Amino acid sequence: MDPVIQLAKYTRDLLSLPEAQIKLGRDNFDNTDFNETLIVVDTLVTVPQYNSFSYDGNNEIMSYIVNMLGDFTLNFYGLDAEANAQRWIALNTSEAARQLQKALEIQIYNGTSFNNLRWLPGSEYRNRIEVSVKMRYNIVETNDVGRIDEVQLDQFLIDC
């Protein structure tokens, strides 16, 4: 699972925006028009939280699960940047958001920051709002592990 793609899908469906208006960070995209709506989804750092295991006895498959928690950013551009950012934060607590998170197997916490990056040192940019958010997701790897159907015990009695 690519968590950035999952967050991008979540944003697309939550705000009902065309997929072409949502980009993955550092994807070498040329933005030619800063008036059009554009959302860039990126990640900063993710940290493993805990491990767990799950065994499917019927198929003899062991699943190794690592729960990850990370910082992700959404940069909103365009004339509707602030409106879209506010919509994203507000709808993040809706029932639709919960259903989307369940379907995408992610858990998104409320936004941790809402920064207006329009004025950067030494230069002027058009609208740019950055929302930081923490997101939890799982990494799952599987392995073939044989099932134990019958246990054979050997007992040794030592006569002292």
Place this chain on the structure above:
Amino acid sequence: MIDMSDALDGLTQPVTYKQITTTTVDFVPTETVTTTTIDAVVQPARLADLNIEQVDYSKRYLQVHSVSPLVINDFIEWQGKDHKIIQLGPYQDYGFYEAVAEEWTP
């Protein structure tokens, strides 16, 4: 404007022109390559036309002239190798297109 497109007559050769369009479905990119054949004059690029700070001396640079539209990020296949168009000259108003293409390795 003066139409100078006939300056290329007799000097052109057919070259393969590739346009790559990328679409995404659920953010998984899919590239579609559209191939056409255009007539163009192909020659080595002049050093004066290149950005000296960004030149990679291990690659070949071509200068391409054609009456067919040339677009940045499209590809010219010449002598079996793909070359990506990285620079356009300002001659569209005079009936032809000029471009600089860099040898491209995937």
